[in-house]
Amino acid sequence: MKNILLVFFSIIAIQLFAQSGNVKGQVNDELSQKPVSGAVINVVGTNLTTTTDAAGSFAIENVPYGKYTIEIKEGDHQSYTQPLEVKSAETIVGSVGLHIHDSEIEKEVDLQKELDENPQTSTLSENNLEEIGSQSTSAAVGFSDPFISTASYVFGASRFAIRGGTSDQLVTNINGIPMNDPQYYGGAPQGSWSGLYQVFRDRSITLGLSPNENSFGGILGSDILDGRASVQREGLSVSYSHANRLFSNRLMATYASGMMKGGWAVVASLVGRWSQEGYVPGTFQEGYSYYFSVDKKFGNNNTLSFSTYGTPTRTGRALATTMEAYDLAGSHYYNPGWGYQNGVVRNAYVTNNFRPSFILNDEWKINEKSNLILAAQFAFGKLKSSGLDWNSAQDPLPDYYKNMPSYVQDTLLKDAAQRKFSTNVNSRQINWDNLYDINIHASDSIANVNGSGQNQRVNDSRYIIGDRVRDQKLFTFNTIYNTSFNSHIKLSTGLTYQFERVENYKQVEDLLGGSYYLDVNTYAQLSYPGNDTVLQNNLKNPNHLVTVGDKYNYDYINTSHRGLLWVQPQFHYKHLDFFVGGELSFTSFWRNGLFQDGLYPTSSLGRSAMQNFIDYAFKAGLKYKFNANSSIYANVGYSTQAPYIDDVFMSPDTRNQVVSGLKNAQIFSAEAGYIYRSSRIKARATLFYTQINNQTRTLRFYDDNLYTTVNYSITGINTQRIGGEGAIDIKIYKGFSARVVASLARYIYSSNQSATITEDNTSAVVANNETVYVKDFNLANTPQMAYSFGLSYHSPQFWYVSVNFNYFDWMWAGFNPDRRTTNAVAGLDPGANWNQIVDQQRLPSQYTMNLLAGYSWRLNNDFKSIKGSHKYYLKFNLSVNNLTNNTNNIIYGQEQLRFDYNNKNVNTYPPKYGYMYGATYMLTVAFLMN
Amino acid sequence: MKKYVFSFLSLLLVSGMSSCIKEHYTGPPAGGTDPNLTPNTTIAALKAMLPSGGGANFNLLITQNLMIEAVVVADDQSGNLYKSVAIEDSTGGINLLLDGTYLYTKYPVGRRLFINVTNLLICRYNGLYELAGYIQPGGKLGGIPSPLFSQYITAGKWGQYMAPKVINVAQLSDAYQFELVQFNNVQFISGDMAQPYADSYGLKSVSRTLENCFNGIDGQTMVAYTSGYANFANVLTPSGNGTLLAVFDGYYNGTPQLLVRDTSEVNLYGPRLCP
Known part of the structure; x- marks a missing residue:
C-alpha cells in the first residue's frame, strides 16, 4: 500500500480585532402567543447556544459582529431559522413565533427498501421476482427547507429521487455513527430504524455539497440524526393510528426524561405495527421497533451516551407483474405471490428483518471552541427474504409466462384461459394444495445420497419455500472533531472505520409436504451430459438432502474493511462564507466461498483475491450573503467511488471470479443556488449538475430457456444529471400559507456501455465487452419533472388543514441492456420492429392530491385540576394520500432481462410494472405530556 | 408522573397479533382421493368416433359432454416423452397431448385421471391415436395448454397399478396402442445390443431393434425408440434375453415401436435364445 501524504492546505490563522455584542430575544408559540421555554437557540456557524427560560426569553453574549443565521429548536415545534445581523452592542431578535410540529403525522419509512435503495440496479433474483417498492414517503421530521419537506413527504409516493440521486450519495449518521453500508450499494438501511422518528426529532439535513460539521457527506449531502437521551426534551407521547396502508x-x-438530577437522561420508544392484510392483497406487516438510550453527563463537558435500537419486522411482499396479468385480474393491485391455504391467505414472499444496533457515544466539549465526538457501533442480524424454489418442476407462479393466456396459441383456448384467469381467483394465485399434493407424492431414486455412495429412494419435494439470508455483523468506529480558531475559522475533521462481515446463503424454510429437498443444480447437466460433478452446489456435500433450517444452493462470506479521513475548514465573514474539504478513504473486501461449486471447483471455495480501492474527494464552495434575508451559493466537488462488492464479483453465488476492467468511478458535481428567508417567505432555487463516469453494475437473472443463471457485467456506465429545483413557501395572510415546489431535470446515460455476459451453467462467455447502445437513455423509475402546489391554513383555535396537488412527468421504465446490442437487432431493418426492441419505454404522467388535517386539544385549559408545570395535549391527525383515488399511476416499470432471440419478439417476456396505491388514509390519536 | 409512564409502556406489551398461518399444514391426504365423477365413455369409444378408412390423419372435435377415466402409463420424467402422457383404461390406450413441462410431477405413471373430453380433439395422426387441444397452423397437433389443465383433467388417486398386457410380438396390433405391454423372451438383435439407447450428445433419437426368437432363429422384430433427451440415453442396452415392459407406441413404417419408461423394466439378462 502506497504511503500517501495528506497535504491539503495550511491554515493561516488571522487574528482580527472584532467587536461583539449581545443578542436577546423572546420565543413564543405562534398561535397561542404563549412563551416557549426550553427552546435551544443556536447561532449557526459558532459554538454560541443558549436556551429560553420559563418566560421564553434568551440572551447570548459576546457575539462577534457579523451576519449569521439563528436557529431555534424546541421539541414540540418545528425548527426555526432566521437571519441575524450583529452590528451593535445589543441586538434584539424580537418575538419569534414557532409553529407546532407537523411531525405527528407519520410518514412511514418503507420496509421494502431493497429496490428503493438501488433505483438503478436490479435485485439478485430477477427470476420473475421484482418487488414493488415504496408506497410511502421517507421518514418524518419537519424539515425547514420547503423543498426537502415536499420531496420527502409528498413526492416519495411517486418514487421521486432528489436530483435523480441514489441512496449511496447521501450520508446518514445516527448518534454519531455513519449508517451507510458498503456491502449494500453504499446506501443506509432505513428499515433498521423505521418507526422511530419520534426519538430522531433532532435531525439536520444538508442537501448537496454544502458543508456539514458532522460529516463530509456525499454528493447529495448528509442527514444527521441525534437520538441521544440528553438532547431530548422531557415528555411522554402515546399514540394510536389506524390506516389502510x-x-x-x-x-x-415514547418517553424522554430530559436531563435529570445527577446528569442522567433516558429515552425509550416502542412501536408496534400490524395488519392482517395491507392495501395490496397478500401483503401484511407485523413489526416492532424499539429504541432505548441512556446518557450520563459528567461535569459540564462530557456526555456519555448508550443507545440500542432494533426493528424486528415481518412483511409480506407484493410482486410486480405484467400488464396482461393486471388487465385480466381486473386490478392494478393484483399480486401473484400469494394463494389460499385452508381458506387463509398465504404469501410465499415474506421478509423477516431484525438487525439490532448498539451505539456508544461520547461527546466531549473540550472548551468553548472545540468539541470531540467518539462513537462506536456494533450491529448484527439477519435479513431473510423468502420465496418459492423448485427442482425438476415447472415455475409455479401464476404469472409465469408459460402459465399465462398469452402463451396459448389457439384463439379459442386462449379465450378460455383468459376467462379462467379473470374469473377464478384460485387460478391466478398460488395453488398451495397443488404444491403440497405434488410434494407428498414425489419420489426419486437418488444415487450417492449425501455422498454416502448409497442409492436411496427419497420423497424429495419439488417445491419448497427457501430464504435468501444475509447474516450481517458490523462494527463502526467514528470520531468527529470540531474546533474554532477564532470567530471566522472553523475546522471539522473526522475519521471512520467500518468492518463488516456478511454471510450470504439460502436456507430451507418449508418443505411444503415433502420429506427432503435435493440440493443440486439439475440444469448444469444439460451441458455436461452424464457428468454428476457439475450438478453439485457443494462438492463437500454432494446430493445433500436438506431439510428445514439447512443451508443450500450457495454459502459465502463477504468481508469488508473501510476507513476514511476527512478534513473541512470553513470560513465565515460578514458577507462571505467559504469552505474547502477533502476526504481520503480505502475500501478492501473479498469473498470467501464455503460451498465448492461443481461447475467451478477450483474457483469457488476459499478466499478470492483481495480487492483494494482507494478513493479521494475534494469539495469547495462559497456563499455570499447580501443581507440578513438572502444569499447565493455555489459549490463544486470531485470524488472517486470504488465499485460495490455486489458488482465486483461476476457471480458471487457460484465463484470468486472478479469482473475485469474494474475502475473507481469518477464523480464531478457542481451546484449553485439562491436562498431567501424572511419571516413570511422561505425560498430556495438551486441548479445542479453531476457527471459520474465509469461505474460498474452487475445484473443477474435466471433464463428459463437456457436453464441457467445469466450474469451481465456492465462497465463504462456514464451518467449525467442536470437540472434545477426550487421551492417557495409564503405566509399569505393570517393563518394561510402556500407552497410551490418544482424540480425539472434530465437524468441520462451520457454514453454507451460495455457488457460482458456469462452463463453460470455452461461457463460460457456469451459476449465479451459487447457494446450496449444506451447513450441518451434515461435513468429509470424516477420522475424528472415534479411540481407541487400546496395550500395550508393554521387556525388560532389549534386546528389546521393542508392540501397539495402534485404532477409528475418524464419517467422512464428500466431497460434490458441485452436488447440494445447488435445481436438483438441482427437481421432487422430499422422500422417498427427495430424500434419496439430498442426504444426505452416512457411511463405516463401522473398527478396526486393529498390532504392533511389535525386538531390539538390542550387539556390543561379544560381540566383545571391538572397541576404542575406539565402540559397535556390530545392531538388528532388525519392524512389522506391520493385523495382522488387514482389507481392508474405507474410508479415502477422494468423490462425483463430475458429477450426472445428466436422470434425477436418483445412481447414474449413483457415488462413488469407496479402501481401507486389508490386513496389511503391514516388517522392518529395521540396523547402528549411535556 | 413516572408511574403513568410505566403503565403506559406495559400496556404496549399487550400487542395485537396478526393471524398465524399453521406451521404444520399437512396438505391433501397422501395417496389422493378420487373425485365424485363418473365417466360416461371409454377410450375405445372415442377412437371409434373416427372413420376407419379416412387416411392416416384425421381430427374430430368432440362436442358431446363426455368424460373418460384412465390411468397414466407413461410420463415425461425420463425425458423420453415430451409434452404428452400415455393413458390407458380397460378398453385401450391413447396419447394425451399436454402443452407443459414436468408433467410427471402432477400426472405421473400410476395416477388416475378423469378427463372431460368435451371440446378436445380425438385424432389419428400418422396412424397414432391422440387426444389434442388444438390444431397448429400446418396441421401438427397441439396439446391442452397448461393454464387449462385443471379445466379438462381432474386428477384422482396416485399409484394405481395397471396390469401389463402380456403378449408376443406377433400379437401386436393397433388395438394395443399406448397400452402397457410385456414381452417375455425378447432380446436386442446382435447389432443393437450393448449400445446406448440414444444419442445424448447430439440429442438425437435412436431406434434399437428387438427380436422374438423362434426356434433358435431370428423372429419378428420391433424397435425401442428412445429420445436423445432421455436421462438413460447413455445407458447401454443389455445383451441377454428376458422380459421387457414398455408402452406400445404404434407402428412407424410398418415397424412396431416401443417406448421404454425406465431401464429397470428392460430385464434382458438371461442367455440369448438366438444369435
Whole structure:
C-alpha cells in the first residue's frame, strides 16, 4: 500500500480585532402567543447556544459582529431559522413565533427498501421476482427547507429521487455513527430504524455539497440524526393510528426524561405495527421497533451516551407483474405471490428483518471552541427474504409466462384461459394444495445420497419455500472533531472505520409436504451430459438432502474493511462564507466461498483475491450573503467511488471470479443556488449538475430457456444529471400559507456501455465487452419533472388543514441492456420492429392530491385540576394520500432481462410494472405530556 | 408522573397479533382421493368416433359432454416423452397431448385421471391415436395448454397399478396402442445390443431393434425408440434375453415401436435364445 501524504492546505490563522455584542430575544408559540421555554437557540456557524427560560426569553453574549443565521429548536415545534445581523452592542431578535410540529403525522419509512435503495440496479433474483417498492414517503421530521419537506413527504409516493440521486450519495449518521453500508450499494438501511422518528426529532439535513460539521457527506449531502437521551426534551407521547396502508394499526409510545438530577437522561420508544392484510392483497406487516438510550453527563463537558435500537419486522411482499396479468385480474393491485391455504391467505414472499444496533457515544466539549465526538457501533442480524424454489418442476407462479393466456396459441383456448384467469381467483394465485399434493407424492431414486455412495429412494419435494439470508455483523468506529480558531475559522475533521462481515446463503424454510429437498443444480447437466460433478452446489456435500433450517444452493462470506479521513475548514465573514474539504478513504473486501461449486471447483471455495480501492474527494464552495434575508451559493466537488462488492464479483453465488476492467468511478458535481428567508417567505432555487463516469453494475437473472443463471457485467456506465429545483413557501395572510415546489431535470446515460455476459451453467462467455447502445437513455423509475402546489391554513383555535396537488412527468421504465446490442437487432431493418426492441419505454404522467388535517386539544385549559408545570395535549391527525383515488399511476416499470432471440419478439417476456396505491388514509390519536 | 409512564409502556406489551398461518399444514391426504365423477365413455369409444378408412390423419372435435377415466402409463420424467402422457383404461390406450413441462410431477405413471373430453380433439395422426387441444397452423397437433389443465383433467388417486398386457410380438396390433405391454423372451438383435439407447450428445433419437426368437432363429422384430433427451440415453442396452415392459407406441413404417419408461423394466439378462 502506497504511503500517501495528506497535504491539503495550511491554515493561516488571522487574528482580527472584532467587536461583539449581545443578542436577546423572546420565543413564543405562534398561535397561542404563549412563551416557549426550553427552546435551544443556536447561532449557526459558532459554538454560541443558549436556551429560553420559563418566560421564553434568551440572551447570548459576546457575539462577534457579523451576519449569521439563528436557529431555534424546541421539541414540540418545528425548527426555526432566521437571519441575524450583529452590528451593535445589543441586538434584539424580537418575538419569534414557532409553529407546532407537523411531525405527528407519520410518514412511514418503507420496509421494502431493497429496490428503493438501488433505483438503478436490479435485485439478485430477477427470476420473475421484482418487488414493488415504496408506497410511502421517507421518514418524518419537519424539515425547514420547503423543498426537502415536499420531496420527502409528498413526492416519495411517486418514487421521486432528489436530483435523480441514489441512496449511496447521501450520508446518514445516527448518534454519531455513519449508517451507510458498503456491502449494500453504499446506501443506509432505513428499515433498521423505521418507526422511530419520534426519538430522531433532532435531525439536520444538508442537501448537496454544502458543508456539514458532522460529516463530509456525499454528493447529495448528509442527514444527521441525534437520538441521544440528553438532547431530548422531557415528555411522554402515546399514540394510536389506524390506516389502510401496509399496516392497519399502529401503537407508539415514547418517553424522554430530559436531563435529570445527577446528569442522567433516558429515552425509550416502542412501536408496534400490524395488519392482517395491507392495501395490496397478500401483503401484511407485523413489526416492532424499539429504541432505548441512556446518557450520563459528567461535569459540564462530557456526555456519555448508550443507545440500542432494533426493528424486528415481518412483511409480506407484493410482486410486480405484467400488464396482461393486471388487465385480466381486473386490478392494478393484483399480486401473484400469494394463494389460499385452508381458506387463509398465504404469501410465499415474506421478509423477516431484525438487525439490532448498539451505539456508544461520547461527546466531549473540550472548551468553548472545540468539541470531540467518539462513537462506536456494533450491529448484527439477519435479513431473510423468502420465496418459492423448485427442482425438476415447472415455475409455479401464476404469472409465469408459460402459465399465462398469452402463451396459448389457439384463439379459442386462449379465450378460455383468459376467462379462467379473470374469473377464478384460485387460478391466478398460488395453488398451495397443488404444491403440497405434488410434494407428498414425489419420489426419486437418488444415487450417492449425501455422498454416502448409497442409492436411496427419497420423497424429495419439488417445491419448497427457501430464504435468501444475509447474516450481517458490523462494527463502526467514528470520531468527529470540531474546533474554532477564532470567530471566522472553523475546522471539522473526522475519521471512520467500518468492518463488516456478511454471510450470504439460502436456507430451507418449508418443505411444503415433502420429506427432503435435493440440493443440486439439475440444469448444469444439460451441458455436461452424464457428468454428476457439475450438478453439485457443494462438492463437500454432494446430493445433500436438506431439510428445514439447512443451508443450500450457495454459502459465502463477504468481508469488508473501510476507513476514511476527512478534513473541512470553513470560513465565515460578514458577507462571505467559504469552505474547502477533502476526504481520503480505502475500501478492501473479498469473498470467501464455503460451498465448492461443481461447475467451478477450483474457483469457488476459499478466499478470492483481495480487492483494494482507494478513493479521494475534494469539495469547495462559497456563499455570499447580501443581507440578513438572502444569499447565493455555489459549490463544486470531485470524488472517486470504488465499485460495490455486489458488482465486483461476476457471480458471487457460484465463484470468486472478479469482473475485469474494474475502475473507481469518477464523480464531478457542481451546484449553485439562491436562498431567501424572511419571516413570511422561505425560498430556495438551486441548479445542479453531476457527471459520474465509469461505474460498474452487475445484473443477474435466471433464463428459463437456457436453464441457467445469466450474469451481465456492465462497465463504462456514464451518467449525467442536470437540472434545477426550487421551492417557495409564503405566509399569505393570517393563518394561510402556500407552497410551490418544482424540480425539472434530465437524468441520462451520457454514453454507451460495455457488457460482458456469462452463463453460470455452461461457463460460457456469451459476449465479451459487447457494446450496449444506451447513450441518451434515461435513468429509470424516477420522475424528472415534479411540481407541487400546496395550500395550508393554521387556525388560532389549534386546528389546521393542508392540501397539495402534485404532477409528475418524464419517467422512464428500466431497460434490458441485452436488447440494445447488435445481436438483438441482427437481421432487422430499422422500422417498427427495430424500434419496439430498442426504444426505452416512457411511463405516463401522473398527478396526486393529498390532504392533511389535525386538531390539538390542550387539556390543561379544560381540566383545571391538572397541576404542575406539565402540559397535556390530545392531538388528532388525519392524512389522506391520493385523495382522488387514482389507481392508474405507474410508479415502477422494468423490462425483463430475458429477450426472445428466436422470434425477436418483445412481447414474449413483457415488462413488469407496479402501481401507486389508490386513496389511503391514516388517522392518529395521540396523547402528549411535556 | 413516572408511574403513568410505566403503565403506559406495559400496556404496549399487550400487542395485537396478526393471524398465524399453521406451521404444520399437512396438505391433501397422501395417496389422493378420487373425485365424485363418473365417466360416461371409454377410450375405445372415442377412437371409434373416427372413420376407419379416412387416411392416416384425421381430427374430430368432440362436442358431446363426455368424460373418460384412465390411468397414466407413461410420463415425461425420463425425458423420453415430451409434452404428452400415455393413458390407458380397460378398453385401450391413447396419447394425451399436454402443452407443459414436468408433467410427471402432477400426472405421473400410476395416477388416475378423469378427463372431460368435451371440446378436445380425438385424432389419428400418422396412424397414432391422440387426444389434442388444438390444431397448429400446418396441421401438427397441439396439446391442452397448461393454464387449462385443471379445466379438462381432474386428477384422482396416485399409484394405481395397471396390469401389463402380456403378449408376443406377433400379437401386436393397433388395438394395443399406448397400452402397457410385456414381452417375455425378447432380446436386442446382435447389432443393437450393448449400445446406448440414444444419442445424448447430439440429442438425437435412436431406434434399437428387438427380436422374438423362434426356434433358435431370428423372429419378428420391433424397435425401442428412445429420445436423445432421455436421462438413460447413455445407458447401454443389455445383451441377454428376458422380459421387457414398455408402452406400445404404434407402428412407424410398418415397424412396431416401443417406448421404454425406465431401464429397470428392460430385464434382458438371461442367455440369448438366438444369435
